[in-house]
Amino acid sequence: MLRSGILLFAFSLMPSTVWAENYFEQIGWVEPNSAVEYQYPQQLEELYRSNDNQLIWFDLHQSSQLEFQLELIDKAGISPILSKQLNQLRYLRNSNLWYQYDLLATDTLLAYMSYAELAKQYGKTWFFEEKITQPLPLPSEAALADLKGSMQSQQLDALIDTYTPDDDSYQALISTYLRIASRIYDVVPLYTQSTRLKRVGDILESREALLQRLEQVDVDLVGIEREIGYYDNQLEDAVKQFQRIHGLKADGIIGPNTIRWLNKSSKDRLKIIAVNAERSRIWPEQRNTIIVVNVPGYEMEYWFAGEQVFKSQVIVGRQKRPTPVMTSNLDSVILNPTWNVPWKIMVEDIIPAVQQDPNYLDKQNIKIIKSWTSSQIINPNMIDWYHTHPKAFPYRMRQMSGANNALGLYKFNTPNDRAIFLHDTPSKHLFEQPSRAFSSGCVRVKDADQLAALLLANQGLNLEEIQQITTQDNKSIPLRERIPVHIIYQTAWSEEGKVQYRDDIYRLDY
Template sequence: MMCIPHAILSPKLRAGVFALALGGLGLGMTSAPAQAQVTAFKQAIAEAASSDDGVAAFYRENDYQPIWTGSGDMDRARRSALLAALGNISVHGLPDRSVEVARLAEQMQNARTTRDLGLLEVQLSQAFVDYATDIQTGFLVPSQIDDGMVRENPETNSSDFLTGIRDGQPTAFMRSLAPKSSQYRALMKEKFRLEALVQQGGWGPTLPNRKLEPGQSGPDIVALRNRLISMGYMQRSATLTYDGAIEAAVQQFQAEHGLEADGVAGKGTIAEVNKSVSARLKSVIVAMERERWLPTERGERHVLVNQTDFTARIVDHGDVTFETRSVIGKNQGDRRSPEFSDVMEHMVINPSWYVPRSIVTKEYLPKLKANPNAASHIEITDSRGRRVNRSAVDFTQFTARSFPFAMRQPPSNRNALGLVKFMFPNKYNIYLHDTPAKNLFSREVRAYSHGCIRLQQPFEFAYALLARQSEDPKEFFHRVLNTGKETKVELEQNIPVHIIYRTAFVSSKGRTEFRRDVYGRDAKVWAALERAGVVLSSVQG
């Protein structure tokens, strides 16, 4: 009945877990006066709960009554549900807790005094709170893994968790704790599928890393064909030639892995085809952890930017209603785009580009020292916003720290921000915007910016946002644009923006897609999970 790994439990503990979870704790406490037992029990709870404000608050509100260690049916049901959940937590891609199950079972078996019972009560509550927090909002702290993962785990409340398990049906409440998003459920389903494939030996032999293209024949083509069949991209076939069926399968594979879908199996495509089932499984497990980091409420309408996919989408009631290609920060130093959520409040049409201080001092100051007229398309302004006469300034006297000026590029077609930017004010100075560098959107890997997100179709993005507050959003947008003046347009409905990083996700068609780990962040997340005890089968394929 309980998903407890018996292999680590002695026969005595196995019997104890069963008896204690489903039966009474059976403590013999008749030798002490009843009131003394109650007092000792409450004191033990108060002492043990003092380290967690939420747990302490719950027991004060609950008059220090037990919810785990009593002899009633609901106490037994809660114990059973907790031990089963702890023993089964690895299905969520979280570290195995079977050792903790064994330790709790042993403490339950060995409890002899009222104080033991009070301490055990809190230990069970803390084990439950830890489980609930890990499974609902994430096991890892993102910012401790990579300084670009500035997303904060959603807040949880220990008291709310305990109230829920006290008042609800225990097994059902345990099941309700995992994220309820369709993406999380789909990822878990994919995790089970990939785990089964790992045990079956994977997708078969890998291919030599050389270019294969339509019309070719030979053993490498057969190996490619077999690999694509195993992956589900082709029906069974005996073809020995790179024919139309293989080409179509390669195109579908490329589209679902963020590659140029040209039907030619170049080295980049072969490298992705050769990725093992275990490698893909790691990506799915990391994606499940990342899903736990997102706010529970994403917004009925929200903007979703997946950095690894180089896309920006508008999502309405779970459906993608607009999608465009994007360019993200270059994979270099502080240029990598951070991951966080915020709220879009307005757009600026015909924006000025107020050059960030880091770019002013690192990129433009050296040029100005060599030539005062460098970057002449950008204005230099003093602390009052007045334009500075370059010929009257000796830029060689300044260091990055002492440079007293700001720099601004006025609105124009050449402006670094293009003709519109979309603002969700944040301390990272990140936003979405147009760009004059349209050629970058045709590239497969689009990591070139200083950190902000560039959009291939910024005007259409603006129309979609304005459609809810203007009868003719296109006409309104261009009327403002044609003035040439910097204009702030408030959004009547603020829109949540989620900048995420997913190398594995399930599309609206129900197909699992994979992307390359552009910044190497998922490798760090997996390493942290592995250090914490998440394991995969040793079978590769």
């Protein structure tokens, strides 16, 4: 602390270049017993010496920009190490300890650049599995060269931008984050109501609180009267807008789920936005030819030649059998597929069902086969189901093609070691539900016939002609070009100028 005071005093009295060159050539920039912890002390020495032994952060706007990126990482809970450095930076700034601040800002910028470079490779682990608890390696040589160039031109803000996502959805998330953060200390009452449900015409005991809560997520309230005490048609339109923003059934009925989202705190919303802003670093940037499934959004998009040609609702894995974040390639469309029942489903679901109902296999058109490499069919009547331990069951099960097949009439094959793929479903009524986490991990696609037709048409094939030839036969149609399939997990994103929020169905945001 004494040294820093002497340094600040000396800086104020002497020409910085001459004094710094004489002083730091003898002593060095990083104090041996500094209370501030630096991750890259040797690299700091080299950087400051290469900068003519000058301080680097002369523009507080640039250092504030770095602090904001660290704030997002901190709010997202990704790295205790970077969170600690952010807290130290703020302390040094508030204490006017600019020498230590300058060194720590440069040290932290190195860590941020390394984080940004490695996010594509390790982000899936960082954002969904394990936090960053160990110091990151130095950024690449190219990144260090960029840093040195930006130091000389005093354009560190442009450098930080280079290592930060810049797509429209990210920018919309950041704009919303800043708007909410600017009002974080506003006192907004919780919305309450005297009955479980409220409909148009009902008395609203907390109408003003409801309006203030709607304003928090930028719902359009133009033309809505504030002085009346009941639920009118204009307010219902605003509530429906709010429900759509949060993936709820847009029926205008104010019930428990709508109230839960209405009373979501600003702190929680900032957390949600920060987590998803950082996750955007790992999602696919190109939208040439690609399929993207957003699990919490219960939606998928198919892009071809740079245009979105298909968008559909999907059903994803339930909590105990979640659909994983992953990337695969769609290589074929299978018509009238059979279903090789996964071992876990066979053990946990089907064998117990057969023990309860001996006719279950016939009803579901399921055959027992000796193994996946054998076509030998085992007579189910030869099996002692009541004394069979499911985990010791020696055979495999295959559901044959047909109206009741769990995969429906179309399977979109994406070979991977998790056996996760997209498919049709006979249970189409489930698409009517706003929350659709019902499957055992695979993704069920609404209007799968339309997707199949588009996939084949874009490969120069005609689905109707193929179906006329194959009738009810199981047939695999290979695609000439494989299509990347990205299964992502995004609980907040921008759509038509509004940030959309969805429930964290697998509890991965915390």
